[in-house]
Every structure is written in C-alpha cells, then in structure tokens.
Amino acid sequence: MTQSSRFIYAVSFILVALGFLMPLWPLSIAGILLAALSGRIFFAVFAALILDIAWGAPTGLAQYLYFPVTLVALLSAALRLLSSRFLLQRGSPERV
Numbered sequence: 001m002t003q004s005s006r007f008i009y010a011v012s013f014i015l016v017a018l019g020f021l022m023p024l025w026p027l028s029i030a031g032i033l034l035a036a037l038s039g040r041i042f043f044a045v046f047a048a049l050i051l052d053i054a055w056g057a058p059t060g061l062a063q064y065l066y067f068p069v070t071l072v073a074l075l076s077a078a079l080r081l082l083s084s085r086f087l088l089q090r091g092s093p094e095r096v
Contacts, residue, residue, distance in 0.1 A: 008038050016047050036076040048073035
C-alpha cells in the first residue's frame with residue numbers, strides 16, 4: 001500500500017465518519033466520492049453500504065432508491081472507469 005493510498009483511505013474514512021456523527025450527509029457523500037473517484041471502489045461501496053444500513057430507510061422521494069448512497073458510490077465508480085478509459089484512449093503515448 002502506497003502512501004497516497006493510505007492518505008486517501010484515511011481522509012475518506014474521516015469524512016464519512018464525521019458526516020455520520022454530525023448529521024451532515026454531504027460530508028459523507030464527499031468521502032464516498034473521494035474514495036470512488038480515486039479508484040478505491042470496493043472501499044467506497046463498502047462504506048456506502050455501511051452508511052445506508054446505519055441511516056436506515058430513506059424518506060420522501062429517495063425511498064424508491066432503497067440504497068441511495070450505495071448508488072452514488074456505484075455511479076461515481078462507473079464514471080471514473082468510463083472517463084479513464086476514454087482519456088487513456090485519447091492521450092496514448094504514441095501520438096505525443
């Protein structure tokens with residue numbers, strides 16, 4: 001595990017934990033997004049599942065999503081995979 005991986009794991013866990021302990025869900029979402037967009041997909045999905053289970057069933061319009069934070073983690077992971085594939089194909093070292 002590299003130093004940057006440790007830093008990303010620590011910062012995203014701290015953001016998720018602070019967002020859970022203080023009722024600030026955008027802070028938790030920021031931690032999940034940081035983990036997912038930096039390539040730590042399993043950690044992001046695991047943390048999102050823990051948050052969804054801890055917060056319980058959502059109310060209002062979000063009740064139809066069942067696991068809204070997990071869906072955010074999966075969508076951001078898919079966005080990262082698609083964007084990295086597109087950017088790697090465009091900026092190949094053969095053209096530069």
